[in-house]
């Protein structure tokens with residue numbers, strides 16, 4: 001896939017539907033996909049932070065979350081025409097999980113936030129399988145990893161804030177059965193309402 005590049009940071013010039021299509025292909029091929037949201041703030045930070053840049057560029061899909069990225073693409077003759085937000089991407093992925101009977105695990109936010117978010121997700125997606133969850137203040141990484149393994153999760157949403165969540169995913173993905181990862185920042189707070 002051709003990426004667009006802003007000050008060294010890659011962004012995938014794809015719509016929600018195109019990303020879902022490619023993720024579906026990757027699932028069928030047994031390849032994991034990682035989704036990370038990119039906004040101008042992150043681009044500026046990554047300019048001076050090589051590790052952050054590698055973390056972003058090493059993801060499978062860098063979504064243009066932020067109108068600034070869309071405008072930068074437009075001004076430089078790029079192909080990005082619409083914003084792809086982390087929260088909406090999560091909605092599309094939940095829909096995919098529901099259709100394909102994928103097992104979803106949610107990790108992050110405060111206990112009452114994550115449980116309320118899950119209740120609302122289930123209301124919106126009645127056929128979803130939530131295979132398990134952990135709040136984001138469980139510091140025993142081994143315990144969280146083991147829980148996700150035992151839940152046989154196919155899709156994992158991590159809400160620890162950025163870049164903590166993406167670092168967590170990179171550190172642990174080799175030993176997880178998960179095929180789709182998304183760092184979702186404050187999205188669970190939004191779901192919790």
Ligand code: UDP
Nearest residue numbers: 108109110136137159160161162185186189
């Ligand atoms: N969070 C967490 N564990 C931590 C730090 C943060 O679970 O150690 C959660 C926090 O409760 C919130 C979410 O991460 O629900 C997103 O935080 P923030 O809005 O700061 O992240 P951003 O969206 O700005 O990346």
